[in-house]
Amino acid sequence: MDNHKSQRIQNKIREAVKQIEIDESVKIDVGYKRSIDISGYKSTISVTTTDADVLYDSKEEICIKLGLPANVIGLKFIYKYVDHTSEFLVIDVKRRNHRYPVIVQNIKTGKNYKFTLDVIIENLGKSIQRRSVLRKLLN
Numbered sequence: 001m002d003n004h005k006s007q008r009i010q011n012k013i014r015e016a017v018k019q020i021e022i023d024e025s026v027k028i029d030v031g032y033k034r035s036i037d038i039s040g041y042k043s044t045i046s047v048t049t050t051d052a053d054v055l056y057d058s059k060e061e062i063c064i065k066l067g068l069p070a071n072v073i074g075l076k077f078i079y080k081y082v083d084h085t086s087e088f089l090v091i092d093v094k095r096r097n098h099r100y101p102v103i104v105q106n107i108k109t110g111k112n113y114k115f116t117l118d119v120i121i122e123n124l125g126k127s128i129q130r131r132s133v134l135r136k137l138l139n
Contacts, residue, residue: 006041013045025050062095066117068102076107077123079115088113090120 010030017028031044060070075090091112092103100114 001036001038001040003036006036009041010043017045059093062093065095066093066101068093068117068120072102072120072124075124077120077125079119079123088115088123 014030017030020026021028027048027050029046029048031046035042059073063070063072072090073092076087077090078085078087087107088104089107090102091105094101094103097114100116102115102117102120103112104115104120105112
């Protein structure tokens with residue numbers, strides 16, 4: 001199979017999936033990178049949803065799933081290093097980063113850091129611990 005024939009087939013596949021994209025509310029990408037040999041070619045197809053409700057949980061839902069209060073974004077806390085202390089602001093939570101899901105910003109320097117849930121719970125105070133224990137008891 002030559003390059004021109006594989007390109008024609010790729011274009012026909014792209015045209016054929018347009019109606020599927022509309023009917024199923026998905027985005028279908030037919031890959032351009034392909035390996036061609038005498039007997040045929042290989043290409044990738046990826047399908048992703050375009051439904052915004054399915055794509056992302058709200059930040060509040062992510063916080064609750066992580067065991068934090070829904071309003072943790074925007075809270076300030078003081079973190080004690082070995083030799084000094086700094087004030088931090090919680091600016092984001094990332095559900096995919098299991099080890100360091102909480103993104104904070106050093107208020108003095110403006111640098112962003114990733115913290116574990118334990119550090120956040122410990123430094124934001126006992127109220128978060130009480131809420132998470134209460135939530136576990138209720139579930």
